Amino acid sequence: MISQVVSAVGVVIAGVFVCALYYWLSDKILQAVFPVPVDNVHAASVNLNRRAMIRPWLFLGPALVLLVVYLVYPVVATFILSFHDRSGGNFVGLSNYRWAIQDAQFRQSIFNNILWLAVVPAACTFFGLVIAVLTDRIWWGNLAKSLIFMPMAISFVGASVIWKFIYEYRGGTDTQIGLLNAVVQFFGGDPQVWISIPFWNNFFLMAILIWIQTGFAMVILSAALRGIPEETVEAAVIDGASGWQIFWKIMVPQIWGTIAVVWTTITILVLKVFDIVLTMTNGQWNTMVLANLMFDWMFRGGGDSGRSAVIALVIMAAVTPIMIWNIRQANKEMGGH
C-alpha cells in the first residue's frame, strides 16, 4: 500500500519534472540553432522571428504526437481493416460493406438506432426543460433537481442493473419482485417479460438512458433559463401574453441555442449507446444497436475485424457531422454573450 502510494507520487513528480525538462531543453536547442548575434541586427530579428514561429510547434509536439497515435492512427487503421477479411490479412474490397447492406441484423441495428435517436434526445430535452421550469418556482426545487440529477452519477451498467430489477420477471408460481410487474399486478394485469417484447422492449431500454440524461439536460437548461432577463418576461406580461405563450414565444426562443447544444450532445451519446443494451439484452429480442453489433462481431465467435470495422465507420460517419455542428453551436453560445 505505502509503496504504491510512494511510487504513484514519484511518477507524478517525475512526469512534471520530465515535462519541464522537455520545455527547457527544447527551448535551449532552439536558441542554439537560431542564435541572436549582438552585432547583426538583421540576423537577430530574423532568428527571433523564426524562434517565435517554431516554438509553439515544439511545445505542442508531444501532445500532437499522442493525438496522432491514439486518435488518427486508429481511424486510419479501422478504415484499412474494413477492406480486409476477418483476420485482417487479405484484401477483400467492398465485400464487408456489401455484407452490411444485406445483413438483417445490421438493418435491425440501424432501425433501432434511428428509433433511439428519435426518442431519447427529444424526451431528455423535453423533460429537462419542463423540470427546469417547474423547479424554478418552488421552494424545494433545488432538492428535486438534486434527486433528478443523481442518476448522472451512476454508470450505465449500474443503472441497467437497477432497471433490470424494475423489469424483472419471475416464471411459474414465484412471487414477482419487479417493480413494473408489481404495479401491473396491483391494477389487475398479468406480469410480463418486459425486455423480451419485440419493438416495445426498445422503449424500455431507452427509459434507462432518459432517466440518466434528463438530469444533464435539466441542469444546463435551468442555467440558461436563469440567464433570461426578467424584464423581457415582464414586458410580455404587460403585452398580455399568457404563461404558455411566454414560455413558448419568449423564453424558449431565447434559450434556443442551449436547447440545440443539449439535444445534439445527447444525440451523440445515443449514437454510441452500448452498455445499456449489452447489460439488459445483449441485443436479443430485436434490440440490437450498432455499437453492440460492432462489439459482437469483434470479440465473439472468433472475431471479424473487417465487418466490425465497417460498423465502427458507420457510427463515426453518423456522429461526426452532429459533433461538428454541436461544437460550433457551443462555441457560438459561449462567444455570443
Added chain:
Amino acid sequence: MAGVVLKDIRKAYGQVKVLHGIDLDIRQGEFVVFVGPSGCGKSTLLRMISGLESITGGEMFIDGQLVNEVPPSRRGIAMVFQSYALYPHMTVYDNMAFGMRIAKESKQEIDRRVRSAAEILQLTPYLDRLPKALSGGQRQRVAIGRAICRNPKVFLFDEPLSNLDAALRVATRIEIAKLNEAMPDTTMIYVTHDQVEAMTLADRIVVLSAGRIEQVGAPLELYERPHNLFVARFIGSPAMNIIPATITETGETTTVSLRGGKSVRLPIATAATEKGKAASFGVRPEDLSIATGDEYLFEGQVSIVEALGEVTLLYIEGLADQEPIIAKIPGILDAKKGHAMRFAADPAKLHLFDAEGKTYRK
C-alpha cells in the same frame, strides 16, 4: 378621465414594509415624475401601477376603474423599462407587433400602428433588424415604440434613460418631452433619480423617501418652497447648504443666531413659542453671492475652488455639521484656497426649518 388615483396604497414583503400609505391623484394627460433616493420605493410604486407587483393595501383606480385585481395587460398601461427589455429574438417590427398579435388584432391594423410608431420615432429603416444590431438609443426608442403601439391610457417609464450615455440621455429626454406634447391625453408616469430629468419633464414631481411622499408639486414650487428639509436638500444641485441655528427673536420676522455667532433676520413669521428652539438655516449655493459692503451672512475660509467656467464653486469648511458650505458664483472668480471671504444672500431666498425638519412657512 384617464387619471390614476392612489388611495392609501401600501406594500409589504412579509414583515418588511416598503410603502406606508401613498395618496396621490394624477390627472389625465399629466406628466408626473417620481423621484427619491435609491430604495425609497418609487420603482415599486410604478410596478404596482403597472400590475407587475401586487398591492398589499389600499385602492388604485385607473380611468375611474378599480384595478387592484386587474392583470397588467387589461389596465390600459404600457411600460418602458430601464434595460429596454426588448425580445432579443424578434425584429424591431415583431417587438412592436407582439402585444397586438397576442391581442389578435388584424394584420392591417398591426401594420398601420407599427409603421406609424416607427415613423414618429424614426425607426422605419430599422424595422427588420434584431435588437442586438441597434445602438442603445435606438433600442430605447424601440421600447418606447412598443409602448406607443399598445395605445395606452397611461405610459409608465422606469428610469428609461439611465443606461444611456450623457449625450444620448439629453437627446432621448427631449424626444420623450416631444412625445408627451404629441399625446396630450395620455397620462405619463416617470421614475428617475436624476433631478434634471424630473425638473425638465414633469408637470408635477412626487418626492418619495423611505416609502412616504415628502411633497408633491410643480418643479419650481419644490425648488422655491420645499415643505421640509428632505425635499430642500433633494431638489437642486449642489444641495442646499444647511447651517445649525437657534431662534432668538420671533414675530413678523424671525431672527436666528447661526453657529459661529452671526445673527440673521429672515422675512418669515414665527410664533412666540418657537423662541430659543434649535432650527436649521438653509441657503442654496446659487443664492449666495460675495458680500461687497458690511452686510454679510457669514464669513469663512475657502478650502476648495472648482472653476467650471460658467460658474465657480467655492467650498467653505467648518460652518455646517459635516459637509462644507458650497457657494455657486457666476463666472470666473479670482479666488484661491485659504482666502477668507464673506458671503451675502437675498433674505427672501433664505429657508428655515424646525428641529423636525419642517419648513417655517413664509
